[in-house]
Structure formats: structure tokens, C-alpha cells
Amino acid sequence: MEKKQKQVSIVHSLITFGVLILVMALGIIVYGVDVHVPMFIGVVAAAIMALYLGFKWDFIEKAMMDGIYNALQAVIILMIVGVLVGVWIAGGIVPAMIYYGLKLLSPSIFLIAALLICSITALATGTSWGCMATMGLALMGIAAGLGIPAPMAAGAIISGAYFGDKMSPLSDTTNLAPAMAGTDVMTHVKFMLLPTAVTYGICIVAFGVMGISYANTGNVADMSAVTEMQDSITSLFNINPLLLLPPVIVIVAVAMKVPAIPGITLGIITGAIIGMIFNNDTCTFGDVLNCGMNGFTCETGNAAIDDLLTSGGINNMLFSVSLTIIAMMFGGIMEKTGLLNALVEKIVRLAKKPASLVLTTELTCILSNATMPEQYISIVVPGRMYAETYKEMGLHPKTLSNALESSGTVTSALIPWNTCGVYILATLGVSTFEYFPYALFNIIMPIMTVVMAYMGLTIAGMDGNRLKGKKKAA
Numbered sequence: 001m002e003k004k005q006k007q008v009s010i011v012h013s014l015i016t017f018g019v020l021i022l023v024m025a026l027g028i029i030v031y032g033v034d035v036h037v038p039m040f041i042g043v044v045a046a047a048i049m050a051l052y053l054g055f056k057w058d059f060i061e062k063a064m065m066d067g068i069y070n071a072l073q074a075v076i077i078l079m080i081v082g083v084l085v086g087v088w089i090a091g092g093i094v095p096a097m098i099y100y101g102l103k104l105l106s107p108s109i110f111l112i113a114a115l116l117i118c119s120i121t122a123l124a125t126g127t128s129w130g131c132m133a134t135m136g137l138a139l140m141g142i143a144a145g146l147g148i149p150a151p152m153a154a155g156a157i158i159s160g161a162y163f164g165d166k167m168s169p170l171s172d173t174t175n176l177a178p179a180m181a182g183t184d185v186m187t188h189v190k191f192m193l194l195p196t197a198v199t200y201g202i203c204i205v206a207f208g209v210m211g212i213s214y215a216n217t218g219n220v221a222d223m224s225a226v227t228e229m230q231d232s233i234t235s236l237f238n239i240n241p242l243l244l245l246p247p248v249i250v251i252v253a254v255a256m257k258v259p260a261i262p263g264i265t266l267g268i269i270t271g272a273i274i275g276m277i278f279n280n281d282t283c284t285f286g287d288v289l290n291c292g293m294n295g296f297t298c299e300t301g302n303a304a305i306d307d308l309l310t311s312g313g314i315n316n317m318l319f320s321v322s323l324t325i326i327a328m329m330f331g332g333i334m335e336k337t338g339l340l341n342a343l344v345e346k347i348v349r350l351a352k353k354p355a356s357l358v359l360t361t362e363l364t365c366i367l368s369n370a371t372m373p374e375q376y377i378s379i380v381v382p383g384r385m386y387a388e389t390y391k392e393m394g395l396h397p398k399t400l401s402n403a404l405e406s407s408g409t410v411t412s413a414l415i416p417w418n419t420c421g422v423y424i425l426a427t428l429g430v431s432t433f434e435y436f437p438y439a440l441f442n443i444i445m446p447i448m449t450v451v452m453a454y455m456g457l458t459i460a461g462m463d464g465n466r467l468k469g470k471k472k473a474a
Contacts, residue, residue: 006053013343016334019045020381024372029417034319035374039326046333055337067332071324074179077260078317078324081170084268085126086291086312088246089298091275091283095233095309096243097124098135102226105139110146110214111207114139114156115163119200122164124247125311126171128413129420131161133427134308138225140428148214154430155438156207162410163200163441167192169250169264172320173379173409179324180331180383181390181401184260186253187464191398192405195458199448203440210438225304232302238278246271268292323376331384340385348389354467357393358453361386361400362407362446369411373418378408396460403458406449410442 020042027038043064050060088094101120105113117139122131136157143153165171169185178188233239246267253263275283282296295313298306334340351360361382368378383404390400412420416432425431436443452458456467 008053008338008342010342010346012049012053013334013339016042016046016049016339017343017381020330021371024374024377028373028419035376036323036326039323039330039377043326043330043333046330046337046339049339050333050337053337059336060333063332063336064329065332066336067328067330068325070182070332071179071328073184073261074175075321075324077179077185077264078172078175078321079314080261080264080268081126081175082295082312082314082317083292084264084271084312085170085316086293086295087268087275087283087288088124088271089296089309089312090279090287090291091243091246091271092237092239092279093243093246093271093275094124095237096239096241097121097247098308099230099233099239100241100244102230105142105223105226109208109211110143110148111152111156111211112204114143114153115160115203115207118157118160119164121308122161122171123168124164124170125308126165126168126174127311128158128161128165129423129427130308130311131164132157132424134304136161136428138229138304141225142223146214148211150428150430151434152210152438154424154428154435155440157428158413158424158435158439159203159207159441162413163196163203166405166409166445167196169254169260172317173375173405176320176324176376176379177383177404177408178398178401180380180387181397181404182387183397183401186258186260186263187398188401188405190254190257191458191460192402195402195406195448195452196445198452199441199444202444202448206440228302229305232300232305236282236298236300240278243274243278245274320376324380327377327380328384331380335384335388341388344385344389348386354393354395354399354459355450355453355456357386357389357395358399358403358458359450361403362450365404365408366411366446369408369415369418373412373415375409375412375418375420378412379404382408391462394462396462396464398464399458399460403449403453406458407446410445413439413442 023038023041027033047060098121101117104116118131118135121135122128139157140153168174169189175185178185249270250267253266272288293314295311295316298309300306351357364382365378368381386400412418413424414436415421421432449458459467461467
């Protein structure tokens with residue numbers, strides 16, 4: 001390391017983060033721009049602060065490169081996921097998942113059905129936003145016909161969309177969280193299963209109870225939108241239960257602890273083969289090559305289905321890839337110069353035990369969602385802040401990645417001025433204050449993770465085993 005001319009203090013750290021927060025807030029809230037350039041301005045601010053502290057440019061540049069290197073696995077996985085999504089849509093795998101999901105819809109159990117349908121759609125596509133803009137809109141119309149309050153319907157839709165986004169290996173946030181923590185996506189998803197399943201079970205029961213009073217109202221909903229979606233899917237794709245085999249194979253790969261890159265690649269290969277068998281019109285070998293790079297363009301004539309299924313490809317993942325690279329440039333400077341440690345040292349004094357560290361991480365993610373109102377940044381910044389602290393406590397990185405996703409991803413929808421809150425208002429037509437009490441998954445998930453942390457169930461040692469027992473975790 002270069003000899004520092006000035007002692008790094010928390011003041012220097014706060015100034016650097018202050019610039020980032022200010023630029024993020026202005027860029028996202030005032031000007032409505034993407035997060036990339038504001039994040040790059042944060043990189044510039046960190047570099048200027050490092051130069052002011054006496055670090056040489058060569059050291060700063062190497063710090064940025066080291067930061068990027070730490071995220072290379074995530075970058076590779078994101079690109080492979082892009083290939084998988086493109087191939088799975090072209091082959092009819094994703095359309096089949098959505099088609100069978102729509103069959104679950106029943107007016108008598110609307111809220112539970114909405115939760116399940118949005119969960120399946122988001123799991124299949126890896127996007128909560130795409131799910132809400134398509135399935136969500138259709139379900140809001142049906143809810144109106146049944147006399148179900150719009151905020152309640154929106155809560156079920158949002159809960160399902162964020163569950164699917166959180167648990168899908170195809171989601172950018174699901175790949176970003178383990179990248180920031182220092183683990184792989186498959187390990188991350190598997191560790192999230194327990195707290196997420198318990199939370200999801202509570203949501204099913206709660207929405208079931210809420211829906212009872214609307215089950216026998218006698219209102220008849222217009223199901224034409226759902227029927228049109230199903231007809232649009234079958235007009236372009238041959239739907240067969242065997243098309244669900246590739247997702248099953250990927251799930252089995254996760255269970256068997258197959259590493260992320262070969263596991264996802266196996267999903268691509270099986271999806272391409274089955275797609276070429278059942279949907280040769282949309283999935284020739286040439287289509288596999290093209291859709292893997294540029295994504296699939298859906299043209300059924302149904303705007304909702306076309307928007308949802310026009311996706312995938314490496315090109316469509318470059319938004320997340322470029323953001324990851326820029327964010328890791330910032331993280332690399334902050335880590336190597338000690339600016340990050342200066343801030344973390346003050347914070348972790350309040351978190352001397354693993355469970356309290358999880359709580360602190362989640363609160364930091366929520367604060368990031370409020371001050372730097374963008375879901376990605378609420379994962380990136382806290383992830384780099386606490387990665388070393390988790391290691392020093394002897395905790396597996398999946399403990400951190402689970403805390404990041406259980407708070408950073410889901411609470412973004414609960415803040416009105418966050419990009420997610422703004423998007424939901426524009427898409428579903430319901431304000432954050434209205435749907436907040438019904439977005440049960442988003443509210444319960446961070447609480448459940450903390451509760452289970454104090455039980456040792458969402459905390460793992462470096463050997464990967466959970467720390468079961470309050471004395472170890474608290």
C-alpha cells in the first residue's frame with residue numbers, strides 16, 4: 001500500500017457516501033434517469049477523496065480492477081442467465097409455466113390465485129416489474145369485477161411478484177446479492193428457502209382468510225383477459241407438460257449442489273433440446289443461437305403477453321452487468337483505501353453478535369432504499385460494507401446474501417419515492433400508502449429473517465451449517 005498522507009476517518013467516509021446519496025437522489029427522483037451514471041459519479045467522488053488522502057492513482061486504479069474482479073463470476077452468470085431466458089422463451093418453457101399458472105385462477109380463491117400466478121410468472125421470467133406490468137394488470141381488472149378492493153389485490157400481486165423475483169435464479173437481484181456477499185447464486189437460493197417458505201406460507205393463509213369474504217359475493221369477473229392470454233400463448237407455442245422438465249432439472253441441480261455455471265448451462269442445453277422438439281417453429285438451432293444473444297421477440301398480437309415474453313439474451317443483461325461493474329469500481333476504492341472500514345467500524349459496534357449483524361444489515365438496506373432510492377444500490381452498497389465483517393465473525397457469505405435479498409430487494413416496493421414504488425403506482429394505479437398493509441410478503445420477509453437469525457436458522461458458519469440455538473446467534 002502507498003503511504004497515506006492523511007488519516008482516514010469516518011468524516012471522509014461520510015462525505016463520500018453523502019455525495020453518492022445526493023447524486024442518486026437527484027438523478028432518480030428529480031430527473032428520472034438510470035442509476036449507472038449517478039453511480040459512476042460516486043466512483044469519481046471516491047477516487048477524488050482517495051487522491052486527497054494521499055493515495056497514488058495507480059493504487060486507486062488497481063483497487064477498481066480488484067473490485068471488478070470480485071464480481072466477475074456474477075457477470076458471467078448474468079450473461080449465461082440471459083442466454084437461458086432467451087432459449088427458454090423461444091422453446092416454450094417460460095410460456096408453458098405461465099400458461100399452467102393461469103389455470104390456477106379461480107374467482108373463489110382470487111387472492112391466493114393472484115399470489116401463486118404472479119409467483120410462477122416472476123420465477124419463470126426473473127422479473128417482478130415485468131410480472132406486474134402484464135399479469136398484474138390483468139389481475140387488477142378481474143379484481144375490480146369481483147368487487148375486491150384494489151389495494152388488497154395489488155398486495156397479493158406485489159407479494160407474488162417479489163417472491164418470484166427473490167427466489168428465481170434468473171433474476172438480476174438474485175445474482176447480484178451473492179456476488180456482493182462473495183458466494184454463488186445456487187448456494188444463495190438454497191439458503192433462502194427456509195425463511196422464504198415460512199413467509200410465503202403465512203401469506204397464503206392470510207390472503208386466504210382475506211379472500212373468504214369475497215368468495216360468495218355473487219359478482220362475476222370478466223375472465224376474458226386471462227383467456228386471451230392463454231389463447232395467445234397457444235397460438236404461437238405448443239404447450240406440453242414436458243416443457244416443464246428444464247426448470248425441474250435446474251431445481252434438482254440446486255438440490256444436488258451443482259455449481260451455478262454448469263447448473264444453469266444444463267438448463268440451457270435441456271431447454272434448447274426440448275424446445276426444438278416441441279416448438280421447432282420458434283426454436284430452431286439458429287433461433288437458439290440468436291435468442292441466446294439478442295433475446296426472443298414475441299409477436300402474438302396480445303400486448304401483455306408480447307411485452308412479457310419479449311425478453312432474454314446477453315444484450316438484455318448488459319444493464320445489470322454494467323451496473324455491477326461500475327458499483328464494484330466504487331466498492332473497490334472504498335475497501336482498499338479504508339473509507340468503507342472507517343464507517344463500518346462505527347456501525348458494527350452496535351452489532352457484536354451474528355444476529356444483531358443481520359439486523360444491522362437489513363436496516364442499512366432499508367435506509368439505502370430510502371436515501372439512494374434504487375433497489376440495486378440497496379444490495380450493492382450494504383453488501384460491500386459488511387462482507388469483511390461477516391468473514392471476521394466466521395459467518396458464511398450466504399448469511400449476508402440472504403440478509404441483503406430479504407431486505408434490499410423486497411422493501412424497495414414499500415417506499416413511495418423508490419424507483420420500485422414509483423413503478424408500481426404507474427403500473428397498477430395504486431399508491432404505496434394504499435397497498436402497504438397488504439404487501440404482506442414484503443413486510444414479513446425482513447422480519448422473518450431477523451427472527452430466524454436470533455434462532456440461528458438464517459445464520460451459517462464458514463462450514464455452511466446453520467447456527468441453531470439462540471446463544472450462538474444472539
